[in-house]
Every structure is written in C-alpha cells, then in structure tokens.
Amino acid sequence: MAKYLVVVESPAKAKTINKFLGSNYIVKACFGAVRDLPKSSLGVDVDNNFEPKYVAMRDESNRKALKEIKDRAAKVDHILIASDPDREGEAIAWHVAEILKAYKKTADKPTSRIVFNEITKENVRKAVKSPREVDFNLVDAQQARRVIDRLVGYKISPLLGWVVRKGLSAGRVQSVATRMVVDRENEIRAFKPDEYWSIDALLKTPRDDSFTARLHSRNGDSVAVGKPGQIKSQEEAEAIQGALNAAQFKVDTVKRKEVKRRPAPPFITSTLQQDAFGKLGMSTAQTMAIAQQLYQGINIGAEGQVGLITYMRTDSLRLSNEALDSARSYIKKEFGNEMFPEKPNFYKNKKNAQDAHEAIRPTSAFHTPESLAKHLSEDQRKLYMLIWKRFIASQMPPAVLDQTTVDIPVDNLLFRATGSIMKFPGFTKLYKESTDDNQDPEDFNKLLPEINEAEIMALNELKPEQHFTKPPPRYSEASLVRAMEENGIGRPSTYAPTIRTILARMYVEKVSGRLVPTELGEEVNTWLTKNFPDILSIDFTARLEDNLDNVEEGIENWRSLTGDFYVPFDKDLKETERRMVAELVGDDPRCPECNSKAVLKQSWFGMFMGCTKEDCKGVIRMNKTAPEPTDEICDKCNAPMVLRTGRYGKFVACSTYPKCDHVINLDKDGNKLPPKEPPVKTDKECPKCKPGMLLIRKSRKGEEFYGCDKFPKCKYTSPMELNLNCPEENCEGDLDHTRIGRRRAIACSKCEFQAYGNVDKSNPCEKCGNSWTLVKNKTKKKPTTITCPKTSCAHVVEEFEEIEAGAEEAAVK
Numbered sequence: 001m002a003k004y005l006v007v008v009e010s011p012a013k014a015k016t017i018n019k020f021l022g023s024n025y026i027v028k029a030c031f032g033a034v035r036d037l038p039k040s041s042l043g044v045d046v047d048n049n050f051e052p053k054y055v056a057m058r059d060e061s062n063r064k065a066l067k068e069i070k071d072r073a074a075k076v077d078h079i080l081i082a083s084d085p086d087r088e089g090e091a092i093a094w095h096v097a098e099i100l101k102a103y104k105k106t107a108d109k110p111t112s113r114i115v116f117n118e119i120t121k122e123n124v125r126k127a128v129k130s131p132r133e134v135d136f137n138l139v140d141a142q143q144a145r146r147v148i149d150r151l152v153g154y155k156i157s158p159l160l161g162w163v164v165r166k167g168l169s170a171g172r173v174q175s176v177a178t179r180m181v182v183d184r185e186n187e188i189r190a191f192k193p194d195e196y197w198s199i200d201a202l203l204k205t206p207r208d209d210s211f212t213a214r215l216h217s218r219n220g221d222s223v224a225v226g227k228p229g230q231i232k233s234q235e236e237a238e239a240i241q242g243a244l245n246a247a248q249f250k251v252d253t254v255k256r257k258e259v260k261r262r263p264a265p266p267f268i269t270s271t272l273q274q275d276a277f278g279k280l281g282m283s284t285a286q287t288m289a290i291a292q293q294l295y296q297g298i299n300i301g302a303e304g305q306v307g308l309i310t311y312m313r314t315d316s317l318r319l320s321n322e323a324l325d326s327a328r329s330y331i332k333k334e335f336g337n338e339m340f341p342e343k344p345n346f347y348k349n350k351k352n353a354q355d356a357h358e359a360i361r362p363t364s365a366f367h368t369p370e371s372l373a374k375h376l377s378e379d380q381r382k383l384y385m386l387i388w389k390r391f392i393a394s395q396m397p398p399a400v401l402d403q404t405t406v407d408i409p410v411d412n413l414l415f416r417a418t419g420s421i422m423k424f425p426g427f428t429k430l431y432k433e434s435t436d437d438n439q440d441p442e443d444f445n446k447l448l449p450e451i452n453e454a455e456i457m458a459l460n461e462l463k464p465e466q467h468f469t470k471p472p473p474r475y476s477e478a479s480l481v482r483a484m485e486e487n488g489i490g491r492p493s494t495y496a497p498t499i500r501t502i503l504a505r506m507y508v509e510k511v512s513g514r515l516v517p518t519e520l521g522e523e524v525n526t527w528l529t530k531n532f533p534d535i536l537s538i539d540f541t542a543r544l545e546d547n548l549d550n551v552e553e554g555i556e557n558w559r560s561l562t563g564d565f566y567v568p569f570d571k572d573l574k575e576t577e578r579r580m581v582a583e584l585v586g587d588d589p590r591c592p593e594c595n596s597k598a599v600l601k602q603s604w605f606g607m608f609m610g611c612t613k614e615d616c617k618g619v620i621r622m623n624k625t626a627p628e629p630t631d632e633i634c635d636k637c638n639a640p641m642v643l644r645t646g647r648y649g650k651f652v653a654c655s656t657y658p659k660c661d662h663v664i665n666l667d668k669d670g671n672k673l674p675p676k677e678p679p680v681k682t683d684k685e686c687p688k689c690k691p692g693m694l695l696i697r698k699s700r701k702g703e704e705f706y707g708c709d710k711f712p713k714c715k716y717t718s719p720m721e722l723n724l725n726c727p728e729e730n731c732e733g734d735l736d737h738t739r740i741g742r743r744r745a746i747a748c749s750k751c752e753f754q755a756y757g758n759v760d761k762s763n764p765c766e767k768c769g770n771s772w773t774l775v776k777n778k779t780k781k782k783p784t785t786i787t788c789p790k791t792s793c794a795h796v797v798e799e800f801e802e803i804e805a806g807a808e809e810a811a812v813k
Contacts, residue, residue, distance in 0.1 A: 016297025
C-alpha cells in the first residue's frame with residue numbers, strides 16, 4: 001500500500017508525475033481550486049479585519065476529486081501537495097491542507113508542500129525528498145488579491161448594472177485593460193494627420209553602380225516629423241527639388257563600423273504571448289493552454305510521459321546552471337566552436353520581476369522539435385519550436401554586422417545613405433527575431449556599392465514623396481499584453497484571463513485581429529472613470545500590484561494593505577451611491593408607505609430603494625432611463641413602440657406594456673432581428689401530462705428540443721433524436737442521448753464512444769471536415785469551446801460569450 005499521497009491540480013499533471021514515482025506514492029488531481037469565496041454573498045467580513053469566508057467548490061469534478069483525495073489520504077502516512085509554483089498554486093495547497101485538517105480521518109496526518117519548476121523525473125524525485133511548509137507570504141498575497149477583487153466586483157457591479165445594464169461587472173484589472181483599449185480608440189479618433197515629404201536621390205558611382213541616398217537634414221536640422229527641418233508641403237519639396245537639379249553630389253564622409261546584435265533573452269510569459277501571436281497567430285489564451293499541455297507532460301515514446309517546458313507563468317529571465325550547461329553542450333555539438341561563446345549569456349530582470357521561477361525554456365536542449373514532431377500536435381509543435389529556438393539562440397554569440405554610413409552635403413542640405421552586411425551570423429543562424437523583439441527593421445543585408453570619400457556621384461533622379469503621419473495602431477492581444485506589462489498592470493498569470501474576460505463580457509471585440517471597444521465597453525468605461533477614478537487609474541493599479549508583491553515578500557501585511565485600499569474605495573462608493581440616489585429621487589428619499597427614510601438596497605434582481613423600517617415593505621419605483629419614442633407601430637395592438645434597454649442590450653417594445661408584450665429584438669448595431677420561429681407541431685403525445693402534444697422548440701442558443709404545448713402548466717422537455725453515426729473509425733453504431741452521472745452526454749450504441757456537449761450539425765470541424773461538432777458550454781475556468789468529436793482529430797476552437805457578473809476570477813491554472 002502507498003505511503004504517500006501526492007495532490008496536484010490536473011489529471012494530465014498527475015499522469016506524468018505518477019510515472020516518475022514508485023509504488024510508495026499515489027498521485028491524485030483536485031481539479032484546480034477547491035475553495036473560494038461564495039458566489040451568493042460578499043464572503044468578506046469587512047468589520048472583522050476583512051476575514052474571508054471560504055466555501056468548498058460545488059463543481060461535480062471538484063466534489064468527486066475531493067472525496068477521493070480524502071479517502072486516499074486516510075490510508076497513507078504523509079500527504080504531499082504539488083500544486084503549481086506560484087501564488088495561486090500556494091493558495092490551492094493551503095486550501096487542500098485546511099480541508100484535510102477539518103476531516104476527522106485525516107486531521108492528524110502530516111501535510112507538506114512540494115514544488116518543481118519543470119516536470120521531469122529528476123526534478124519531481126528531488127522535490128518529494130525536500131518537502132516544506134506552506135509559504136503563507138504567497139498565500140496572503142493571493143488572499144489580498146482575491147479579497148480586493150471581490151470587494152471591487154461585488155460593490156461596483158450592482159451599481160454598474162443599475163445605471164448601465166443588468167448583468168454587467170467591473171474588475172480591478174479588467175476595467176483598467178478596457179480603459180486602455182478605449183483610450184487608444186479615443187487617441188485614434190482625435191488624431192489629425194500631419195503632412196510631410198521625403199526626398200530620395202537616385203545616384204550612380206564612377207564605377208556605374210547605383211544606390212539611394214535620402215535627404216537627412218537641412219540647415220543642420222533633421223527633416224524627421226516634428227523636427228525643425230520637416231518638409232511640410234509640396235511647394236517646399238518642389239523648391240528643394242528645383243535647387244538640386246543642377247547641384248553636385250560630392251561624398252564628404254564614409255564611416256564604417258562593426259555592430260553587434262545580441263540575441264533576445266529566453267521567453268517570459270508576456271514575450272511568449274507576443275511572439276506566438278505575431279509569428280503563429282495564436283491568441284493569448286490559446287498560447288497559455290498549449291504551453292500548459294507542454295508543461296504538464298506529453299508522451300514522447302521511449303521516455304514516456306514527460307514535461308517538455310518549464311513553468312509558463314513567469315516574469316524572470318533567470319536560467320539554472322543545468323539549463324545553461326544543456327544549451328551550451330547542444331550548441332557545441334551541433335554548431336561547432338565558432339558558435340560556442342566563452343561564457344554563458346546572462347540577462348537582467350526587469351524591475352519588480354518575481355525571481356521565483358526560471359524563464360520559459362525546454363526541459364532539455366536535446367529534446368529538439370524535429371525529434372518530438374511525431375508526438376506533438378501541430379500547434380504544440382509550433383509553440384515548442386518557438387520556445388526551443390529562442391532558448392538555444394539566447395546562449396549563442398551575437399550577430400556581427402559591418403555598417404556603413406555615407407554623408408553627401410549639397411549646399412545647406414545633407415543626404416545620407418546607410419547599408420549593412422552580415423559579417424558573422426551568430427544566433428541568427430538558428431533564430432530570426434521579429435520587429436516585436438525591438439529589432440531594427442532595417443534589413444541585415446542592405447548592401448551599398450563601393451563608395452569613397454571625395455568622389456562625385458551622378459544624379460539619375462530625384463524622387464519627392466508625400467506622406468502623412470498615421471494614428472497609433474489599435475491594440476492586438478500581443479501589444480495589449482506588452483502595454484499591460486510596461487505599465488505594471490496585472491502579472492504573468494493574469495494577462496490572458498484579463499483579455500479573455502473583456503472579450504467575453506463584450507466590452508471589447510476583435511475587428512481584423514485588433515481590439516476595439518464596443519459601445520457597451522465605452523459606456524461602462526465612462527461611468528467607471530467618472531465615479532471611481534482610482535480604480536481606473538493605471539498608476540494606482542500598478543502601485544497595488546507592487547504592494548501585492550511586497551506581501552509575497554513578507555514586507556507588508558495583507559490585511560493592512562486591504563484596509564488601506566478599502567477606506568478610500570468605500571468613501572468613493574458611498575458618494576457615488578448618494579449622487580445616484582439624489583439624481584433619481586432627491587436628497588431625502590422617503591418610504592411611500594410610512595414616510596420613514598428609504599435607502600439603497602440590493603436584491604437578487606438588482607438595486608432598489610427600500611424602507612428602513614423593519615416591518616415595512618415600501619419600495620420607491622425608479623426609472624433610470626426613459627424609453628425613447630420610435631416610428632414603429634405595434635403589430636399586435638397598433639400602439640406606438642418605444643426603444644428600451646434590457647440586460648442584453650436595446651430592443652423595441654410596445655408602449656402599452658404590460659398590457660401588450662410585443663417586442664422587436666435588435667442586434668448590436670441596432671438592426672432588427674427576424675422574429676423568433678414558432679414551434680413546430682408533432683404527432684407525439686407528452687409522456688408526462690398525456691393530453692398535451694409535443695412541439696419542436698428552439699432554445700436561446702438555437703438548439704432544438706421537444707417541449708409540451710401545455711407549457712407553462714407542463715414543463716416536460718426532452719432532447720431531439722440525433723440521427724448521427726458514431727464518429728469513431730470502423731464503427732457503424734448510432735449515437736443517442738444519455739446521462740453519465742448527472743451530466744448530459746451522447747454515446748454510441750455499439751462501441752465505448754462517449755462525449756459531453758451539445759451537438760451542432762451546422763458547424764463542421766474546420767480542421768478535418770467532420771460534419772458536426774460538440775459545443776461545450778463555458779465553465780468558471782474555461783470559455784465555450786467547439787470540439788471535433790473524432791478522437792483522431794479532437795480539434796478545439798474557443799468561443800467567447802458573456803459570463804457571470806461579479807468579481808474578477810483567479811487566473812486559470
């Protein structure tokens with residue numbers, strides 16, 4: 001019987017680790033977070049030093065996993081918790097330990113924490129031999145973040161839903177990210193293009209070789225945009241051109257120098273997300289999901305299941321001595337001594353970088369992308385190759401270029417020609433950097449012909465060209481991550497979840513791969529910046545992130561930090577509530593039933609003004625926004641129709657409501673949507689109420705199902721027949737609906753095929769062409785996904801949809 005129980009977050013991680021440990025160990029997954037603040041209440045006792053009230057997660061997978069962990073823990077001698085090596089992972093370890101401590105059969109069992117940065121046999125075995133206590137500095141930093149996020153989300157979201165639209169939410173980081181996108185859009189709208197001209201001289205040397213020199217300055221002033229020498233009009237350009245037609249182009253100086261370009265450092269979370277977006281077209285969420293797979297372990301044949309990269313949520317550029325030795329050994333073996341630097345390359349961390357983890361790198365330099373290709377999916381292979389090449393290149397020598405600058409003065413004008421040639425390729429032999437790596441976009445091999453000082457060049461042609469300055473580009477996912485990192489907004493574990501959240505809540509949308517604020521996003525941002533300027537301040541949010549880092553380092557107390565945040569926040573909150581009430585019902589609202597004072601209250605349905613007297617149920621009706629008149633006439637009663645705003649946006653409704661409930665739904669652009677299709681009659685009796693007949697109805701998501709025509713008296717429903725064959729190869733079975741435990745599923749009548757999700761016959765797999773796919777609805781940790789049911793394909797596409805309002809969720813593990 002096993003002596004040790006090892007608890008990890010995911011089954012994939014458990015599978016990998018289980019192969020590295022002997023029969024004395026058993027590995028079980030807890031499926032992520034096991035406790036959290038309750039969804040139904042604030043869950044933070046503000047008057048008791050911000051004491052959080054945690055509850056066990058109610059997700060079925062968590063419940064089953066915890067039961068199994070408790071049963072196994074009762075039978076072993078020691079429990080080792082091996083959750084991820086970061087704040088969230090440390091908090092999960094503490095929550096698991098607390099649950100086991102409260103369980104009678106495991107209350108006295110020793111529980112320890114083990115960590116490893118890479119899931120390899122050597123590191124895992126080393127970790128189990130070096131258990132430690134839970135690091136409460138890390139736990140407290142996570143608690144501070146979670147409690148502050150809950151206070152922001154739970155306190156502001158109801159007000160936001162009351163003023164703008166029901167179901168909306170605010171979050172400490174997501175709201176600032178939305179503001180950054182909105183501010184960029186406002187910059188673009190306010191931008192006024194500035195005209196400028198360039199003048200190129202096409203010249204020929206005495207040896208009849210051609211090259212181009214560009215006007216660099218006039219009267220000693222640069223002609224660059226915004227500089228005193230800028231050419232602002234066609235008249236100026238033509239005047240310069242006319243003066244040059246008969247001028248002599250005599251070379252003054254030819255300067256040659258050797259330039260070295262150092263390789264980029266290995267990836268951290270933000271640079272990996274940026275490069276994967278720029279080079280592979282992967283979203284930040286997709287990048288992190290694939291990186292998670294590579295970290296948790298892949299079966300690579302003879303070596304079995306092994307983690308291929310180090311932990312992927314990091315902002316440290318540090319590399320272990322073992323990693324450096326592995327890279328240098330590979331470089332010497334494969335590229336020879338000329339590519340083998342005398343000593344390793346070291347890279348300096350940015351300010352406030354957490355040095356708990358290494359940079360993102362392969363666990364072995366000798367696990368080349370080519371050797372692993374047959375074991376990886378196409379996306380896994382591409383991302384692994386990017387990580388592997390960047391890591392190896394970071395330990396190669398710099399590229400060396402010969403750079404030449406030629407200056408040709410003509411009266412008060414200076415023309416300049418530049419060129420460079422690769423003298424030694426260095427790291428570029430393996431890895432080509434992009435302009436996103438701050439690489440000079442000028443081509444390495446822009447050659448100049450032989451040019452000597454004092455030589456006179458022949459003028460072939462003068463080419464003046466008009467240009468206009470361009471507005472700043474809209475953010476892509478990659479550039480928003482870079483901007484968040486530069487401004488200290490969020491941390492490596494929160495970049496991808498933040499972007500996913502603002503997309504899911506429809507504050508931001510993608511247009512041609514760029515992030516654009518929606519009308520809703522701009523409305524929410526305007527209200528938040530007006531009423532909670534600190535929460536929306538980039539500097540304030542960055543300082544708070546620094547304070548959370550101080551908690552992690554044991555410098556600051558998490559409860560004191562939360563209190564320092566809450567006092568001014570609560571003041572802003574009360575002032576906002578007072579102002580909102582005054583605008584709608586006056587400065588001294590009174591109950592219409594008993595004339596007692598009425599105050600702002602919150603219910604399941606949102607905010608309302610209620611009586612303060614205990615036995616009085618008086619409520620003040622408040623109309624936040626008056627309906628707008630339209631030209632539409634109701635088809636049912638011929639009354640005028642008005643424009644209203646509901647939870648899902650604007651819609652046109654009959655002005656006599658509730659007498660007439662006729663509505664016309666609108667899309668996000670205000671265009672009419674076609675009326676909902678009426679249910680289709682069938683000849684099938686309702687098995688529940690007998691007199692009723694079944695109708696074919698459509699759900700809000702467009703899924704067809706059987707429903708009784710006596711609804712709402714009879715609420716019987718059942719799914720439609722699938723009429724689909726099993727997707728497994730060499731199986732001719734039929735698929736039908738079933739239940740596995742409490743979950744809806746589909747299963748084959750002949751083989752063991754089973755799958756969860758809703759069947760979508762209108763959406764074939766974009767990868768293998770299978771005629772139908774499975775839509776898996778979003779969970780707390782995952783967005784809606786469209787999955788191919790074929791085991792041989794299993795292609796997954798993420799779909800963003802509106803998710804539950806409330807505090808910003810913890811990063812996806």
